[in-house]
Amino acid sequence: MIGQELTANPRLNAKNLRDQSFPKVSSMQPPEDLPESLDPYQYQHDNSVEDAGFSSNYHFPAMQSYSSSSFFPWEDQSGVTDTPQARALAASRAHNEAEKRRRERINTHLDTLRSLLPCNSKTDKATLLAKVIQRVKELKQQSSEIDQLEAFPSEADEITVLPGDDSGGCDGRLILKASLCCNDRIDLIPDLIETLKSLGLSPLKAEMITFGGRMRNVMIVTGEKGRGEDHSHQTVQFLREALASLVQHSNFKAGERSKRRRVLG
Numbered sequence: 001m002i003g004q005e006l007t008a009n010p011r012l013n014a015k016n017l018r019d020q021s022f023p024k025v026s027s028m029q030p031p032e033d034l035p036e037s038l039d040p041y042q043y044q045h046d047n048s049v050e051d052a053g054f055s056s057n058y059h060f061p062a063m064q065s066y067s068s069s070s071f072f073p074w075e076d077q078s079g080v081t082d083t084p085q086a087r088a089l090a091a092s093r094a095h096n097e098a099e100k101r102r103r104e105r106i107n108t109h110l111d112t113l114r115s116l117l118p119c120n121s122k123t124d125k126a127t128l129l130a131k132v133i134q135r136v137k138e139l140k141q142q143s144s145e146i147d148q149l150e151a152f153p154s155e156a157d158e159i160t161v162l163p164g165d166d167s168g169g170c171d172g173r174l175i176l177k178a179s180l181c182c183n184d185r186i187d188l189i190p191d192l193i194e195t196l197k198s199l200g201l202s203p204l205k206a207e208m209i210t211f212g213g214r215m216r217n218v219m220i221v222t223g224e225k226g227r228g229e230d231h232s233h234q235t236v237q238f239l240r241e242a243l244a245s246l247v248q249h250s251n252f253k254a255g256e257r258s259k260r261r262r263v264l265g
Helices: 010-021 040-051 084-116 125-151 188-198 229-264
Strands: 158-163 175-183 202-211 214-222
Touching: 084 125, 158 229, 175 229, 188 202, 188 214, 188 229
Parallel strands: none
Antiparallel strands: 158 175, 175 214, 202 214
């Protein structure tokens, strides 16, 4: 030991070591004869180093500065953490934003439906959807009624020839949809079949409605194998001209019948 021998008490030995290694710090109280004009704090600052047993030019070693990043190396300097908790929080925020946008789109569509139907802006969703279903049913019924009316023969002569949906299929056959509306006569169907044969067409499906001396015939016909899209325009033109000739012949026959009735009457 320095100046003293070791004792049996470890705490006393440690105290003796501190007393011998470091000089005692004198009282920091200013002397009694301190002038009144002298600032006691300034006096304490000027004499504290020497009173503590250190020379005036003694320099204390600089303390090492530790930033928060040195104690927590897993944290990024930018403040962004790549931990499971951070990823879960980011995923939760993204989900909330997506859910918010989805609800906004739904509310926009609901507002559009409210503007189309006779209801106010405060109608709840259940009532609004019920009105939409009812309106769709009404429109479907109206569409069916219109289709039925269009299927009936009109007073004006009509001829329509269009390529079918399956025109130029895998076997190369031409599919056409033809419709004609004219005066009804007994030999109209045989003349129509003969016209189709002369053009190399065969009927696949036919619907005919007669009403009040008028007839409407809607047919799906197909051409010969190998005559697909290359001959579609030409075949459509020929079929339209042939049907127009049938309509004119039907009108002529109808005029002849009306003349006979007047003569016999």
